[in-house]
Amino acid sequence: MTVGKAKTWSVPDWRPRRTTVLAFALLAPSLLFLALFTYWPVVQVLWQSLHGQVRVGGPQAYVGAQNFLKLFADPAFRKALANNLVYALGTVIPSLVLALGFAMALARSSRVNALFRALFFLPVLIPLVAAASIFLFLFLPNIGLIDYHLAKLAISGPNWLGDPDVALWSIMALTVWKNAGYYMLFFLAGLQAVPADAYEAAILDGAGPWQRLRYVTLPYLKPTIGFVLVIGLLNVVTQVDHVFVLTKGGPSDSTNLLLFYVYQQAVENYDAGRAAAGTLVMLALLLVVTASSLRTLERSFGEKDA
Template sequence: MAVRRRLALPAWRPKGLLGLALLAPSLVFLGLFTYWPVLQVLWQSLHAEARRQTVFVGLGNYRALFADPAFAAALVNNLVYALGTVVPSLVLALGFALALSSSTRLNAALRAILFLPVLIPLVAASSLFLFIFLPQVGLLDHYLAKLGVQGANWLGDPDVALWSLMGLTIWKNAGYYMLFFLAGLQGIPEESYEAARLDGANSWQRLRYVTLPYLRPTLSFVAVIALLNVVTQVDHIFILTKGGPSDSTNLLLFYVYQQAVERYDLGKAAAATVVSLALLLALSATSLRRMERRTDAEEAR
């Protein structure tokens, strides 16, 4: 009786070759359009243009950057802008999600209305708000005058302009964040609410001890997205204020634009980009790390 021998696979065959082949296109595009530009910016931040030649200056661009009062003002403006937009946007988005969590036709229509600003490009929304914020003749001042209130110079007053941009940002992003909270609410077990009701918990207690703990991962994720939008959205600055008046609305990304395009200081612009990216990565990593720790602690319980 002939014995059939099994053909052994070559020992040198990589086990993850198929997975690597499937990931190769994405890795190529990720390297070309993400990591390579980052390396270019890092290289540019260490060099400067002198007599049409690129000269290595080390940390000279960073020293000039931190000595620039305009950069310090842009950094402070961005922090104020972040606090004034992220927190109200998340609170409004969570309130909208809680109010519209049940599946009814009316709630579906209201969700669509609240999500409508997300569909409007930021440039178009900024042009719309330009007419709303016009002093004396704008839509906002028109209705304030009917109430006997005199409107401010919404875009021309250094004390008011940044807050006007915050209102536009909150209006634009709250509906987008609402979708994430709606999805998070769908994942909360109904048994948890029933147990809280049996224990005599009121609406506020159910929100505090049931809803919010379950929504912590969602909240951390949405907070990271909100921080990304704060740093990367700058179209409304171009349309409405150009960083003014008196640099009161000059944010970090618009500062980078000024250094690169208006003053042709590519090294300083690259240094500002690196600093902005480092701050953003630090904030994102901190938020995600807290989310992981809370998730691990809840699972340990």
């Protein structure tokens, strides 16, 4: 009869490894700044959205969801939300279409294409405030550059920034001009990943240009389109400098966007609670749209790997 060896139990060593300590030490400054300048402001906005002044000049008091109820009951907020939806559709889709067209036209490397790439990318290098100042000169009624050339054709242009039916479209034109060249870079990179064999096979099968675009180019560009869509939607909500320069939300709130509405509540109306509530609504919309876009992006990668 043999007696087995007794099992020996060892206490696991929970002491952190030297490499782990070094990694956290190197990440500590970045984590500290991330907490101070990203997560702590979010906590402050959340706290502010639940508090407000019961009377003017009084201390902050807990008001619960009153700031959100006042926010959604405000016609100006609903107008800004509707404007932002129209602004998103009128800028993101045209910008993506133009960027894809520019990228496909300039995909081949040559000196002429390099020159046109630089020209299309040039608006990206211009600050948004400076670009708005340029377009302000273009849109001036009667004496602006656009009306000057229209007058030579005996055409009377509208009040580009003073007409409530036209002002938002004028701002959309500036946004598309500013962002299309930036999105073009991503599509140029995406087109490099499309295999030439796929185009050759499509040509042998008798596919025309539209069919090659639909069944070859666009399926391979799905990840790029999803990524650019997320960037475009973020720009729609976070870019508001041109509204300050051109219209300040007018006329008749026709160009008032969500971020400019938050600015009005915080700076002009001194209603920090409603401004914080509007910020959280914007953040929630961004999270929903970004999550859905990234979900589509993941599905595209899954289908591509399959």
